[in-house]
Amino acid sequence: MTKGLGNxxxxxxxxxxxxxxxxxxxxxxxxxxxxTDFITFPPRGFSGRWYEAFFERPEWYGSLITSTMVAVVTTLLATLLGSMIALGLARLPRRANRLVSFFFLLPMIVPTIITAAALYSPFAKLGLVATVPGLVLAHTILALPFVVINVSAVAQSMDWRMVNAARSLGATPLVAFLRVTLPVLAPGIAAGAIFAFLTSFDEVVVALFVSGSGATTLPVQMWSGIRFEISPIVAAASCLLLVVSCLLLALFWFLKRK
Amino acid sequence: MSARLRSAVPAALILPGFLLVAGLFVWPVAQLVATSFGDRAGALVHYVKIFTEPTYLRVVGRTLLLSAQTAMLCVLLGYPLAYQLNRAGGIGKAVILVCILIPFWTNLLVRTYGWIILLNPQGVINGVLRQLGLIEGAVPLVYNTTGVLIGMTQIMLPYMVLPLAAVMSRLDPAVMRAARSLGASPAQAFLKVYVPLTLPGVLGGFLLVFMLSLGFFVVPAILGGPRDLLLAQLIEFNINQTLNWPFAAALSTVLLAATVTLYWIGDRFFGLGRLWGAR
Incomplete structure (x- = not known):
């Protein structure tokens, strides 16, 4: 009786x-x-006018294009560098491994507001503020830990004797890497790439500091939208982001199950 | 391959990433910390200001309190949720997991904006309460501390639930059966066996949420009121509004020291690094 109630x-x-x-x-x-022109609940009528507005106003669809571009390049760069780091880490002795891992986790541990503040003056000196390359570099640093974590997880549990076996059977180092190491690491690399994309695509704080009229990302545009614009165009942008997140989550699950 | 060449391989693989992170992250952060000590009036003037002037002390206190409250709420709400996630099977488990993971993977701004829609005076929740005749006018749920706490708790909850559920799933069910067969009532078995054995997960999750909350900027800035200034907002204010870089650098250093210390404690005693990786 009490058990049923508790449940x-x-x-x-x-x-x-x-x-x-x-x-x-x-x-x-x-x-x-x-x-309607403002947020009401329950919403009145049904129309796609805010989506039309989103794709007609250059500050909105332009920011979507910038965000996509930055996220794609960040993903490529962070996945490449992060996978290399994870491969290197797997061959290090335990103590060195811990120390170097901690170094590469730092961008994830340090609050983004500090990263944003710290990057501002070097970026200004290098002419990287309000540029796509600047955003890519900043986001690559932030995304790197997630790639290292995901690829390392696979690399640590991998049986490296397989590579030796391939080599002793006559495979060149390159062939052994492409046909043995890479396929084993692939799920970790894919997971890392998904996290890298999402990290960049969703990032607000650092982008608020290092983006400007030259390169505004969608989250930065949403930030000003939420604070200075009441129109449901922010809701349309939010819904687009929600769809992207759900698709990436589904992809991640699919990869995990395989 | 010679031994020397073999040991050069890991270094060569790590080097490009190392140069990027060292040059464009560690060095700038070190510069920021150095700026905070570089005042002509004395190395510690900005720190004395932070820890003696009531205005700034209040911001530090408020940040600590709000982070602790968020972490506490996450424990209270996260424990039953993790328990149920671990126990449920099939569709039940899938539903809970979807409800945790979809928000977790969705942009912070989307969720914060969602909270504005729900909590504002003309919003969904006040509307429902008015319809039910429970209130007249509106309950102030947003643009104040309540709003920040609600938003922060929802955003941090997955960081508590996922690691905690992982700890619970590693617990051998035979332990609970043994407690029951030795005469413990279900409540006793739960309180004296289950809770103590999952406590490291709770403490680890508490530390993780507390640490992440300390540096939060977006949610308090949008859901909070003008009187709820937190540390991260004060840093932003000093950079963008008053252009007081050395003071902003000192505030950043305080936040950085607190975060890194908490991470170190968490990782040393609760394996925080591993907990974090569990998505």
Missing amino acids: GILSGATGLLCLFLIMPTLIVAPISFTQ
Whole structure:
């Protein structure tokens, strides 16, 4: 009797907690299809006018293009450098491994507001403020830890004797790498790449400091949208970001299950 | 391959990334820390200001308090959720996991904006409460400390639940059965066996949430009111509004020291590094 009651309370609490977690995320979807000029709930009418507005106003779709460009280049760069680091780490002795790993985790541990403040003056000196290369470099640093973590996880558990076996059977180092090491590491590299993309695509704080009229990312545009614009265009942008996140999450799950 | 060449391989693989992080991250942060001590009036003037002037002490205190409250709420809400996530099977588990992971993977600004839609005076929650006749007017839920706390808790909750559920799943169910067969009531078994065995996960999660909350900027800036200034906002204010770089650098150094210390403690005693990686 008491057990049933306890389970009932626990299930009820779980339902409420799930609602608490998911509500603020999903609420942007119905709001984005409203016909009105301001946010109302329940939304009145059904129209795609805020999506049209999003793709007509250059400050909005332009920021989407900038964000995509920065995120794609960041992903390539961070995945390449991060995978190399993870491969190097796997061959280091334990103590050195811990120390070097900690070094590469630093950009994840240090609060982004500090990274943003620290990068500002060197970026100004190098002429990187408000440029796409500047954003790519900053985001690559922030994304690197996630690639290192994900590739290392696979590299640490990999049986390196397989590579030796391939070599002793006559494979050149390059062939052994391409046909043995790389396929084994592939899931970790893919997971790292997804995190790198998301890190860059979603990043606000550093972008607020190092982007400008020359290169504004979508999160920065949303930041000013939320603070200075009441129109549901922010809801439309939010809904687009939500779709991207869901697709990436689905891809991640698919890769994990394989 | 000679031994020397073999030991050169890891170094060559790590070097490009090392140069990038050292040159464009570690060096600039070190420069920032150095700036904070570089005042002609004395190396510590800015630190004395932070820790003696009531205005700044209040900001430090408020940041610590809000981070602790967020972490506490995450423990209280996260424990039952992690427990249920670990126990549920099939569809139940999938639903809980989706409810945790979709927000976790969605842009912070989207969720913060979602909270504004839900919590503002004309928003969804106040509307529902008015419809039910429970209130007249509106309950102030956003642009104040309440709003920041609600938003922060929702954003930090996955950082608590996912590692905690991992700790719970590693717990051998036979331990609980043994406690029951030795005469413990379900409540006793839970309180005296289950809770102590999952405590490291709780403490690790608390530290992780507390540490991440200390440096939060976006959520307090949007959901908070003008009177709820936190450390990260004060840093931004001193850089962009008053252009007081040395003072901003000192504030950054305080935040940095607190964060790195907490990470070190967390990693040493609770394996924080491993907990963090669990998505």
